[in-house]
Amino acid sequence: MTAHFRRTLLVRAVRPYRSAGHFAWRFAKGKLEGDPVFFGLLEHSLIPDAGRLIDLGCGQGLLASWLLEARALHESGNWPAHWPAAPKVExxxxxxxxxxxxxxxxxxxxxxxxxDQGDIRTADFGKADVAIILDVLHYISYEAQEDVLRRIRAALPAGGTFITRIGDAAGGLPFYYSNWVDRVIFFLRGHRLDRIYCRTLDEWLEVLQRCGFEARSLPMHKGTPFCSVMLIAKAV
Ligand SMILES: C[S@@+](CC[C@H](N)C(=O)[O-])C[C@H]1O[C@@H](n2cnc3c(N)ncnc32)[C@H](O)[C@@H]1O
Structure with missing residues (x-):
């Protein structure tokens, strides 16, 4: 993807946050520019076309802004020829x-x-074609994680896609560094956090299988000091 195109997509996905205040705009700019997950989702074509996509623990909606702008650029013909199509999500x-x-x-x-405001531990997810959880599951207990995964499975049709990003607890120093940064940011954003609930990559793959998914992993921390891994799961 050309540097020029990357810039265009970034500018367009950040721009809507001007109307949400200075903090929201600065946060959107920093996160969309600095976190490899947003380009990674497109470059690896991880999100299929979907009628309904649910983003659980969506923060200020950056993923939605990203996907909407990516699709708009794709439909206007301003899209790198060697890139997979941006997903069409209704x-x-x-x-x-x-x-x-x-x-x-x-x-x-x-x-x-x-x-909507709500808690993924108790909310009704309805039905969806694609479910995404980026950097959220470790905030809820192990039992709650498994319950959420089972309810996501129930919300998806067979073959539906679930994508999540986790920190690999077997990741050594980068894992501990990620956790430390995460705790500081979480605290600054007004949360009370007694503990976090991490698992190794192998444990995550096992839990996903138990909950009715076939999953593969993809490292997703390029250019950062973290050890984040994407899990791309299909509902069996
Ligand atoms: C690290 S942020 C990630 C935000 C977003 N997924 C992204 O990638 O931009 C984690 C988010 O999960 C939310 N969160 C934590 N526990 C939650 C829960 N039980 N239900 C819903 N959201 C939750 C937090 O409020 C926070 O916005």
Missing amino acids: NIWGLELMQKDVDRARAALGERAQF
């Missing part, structure tokens, strides 16, 4: 614990996606 629903983030997501994206 409805995006983001669920987020923090009302402030929901407000920012709504202020930025208006009617282009739907955002």
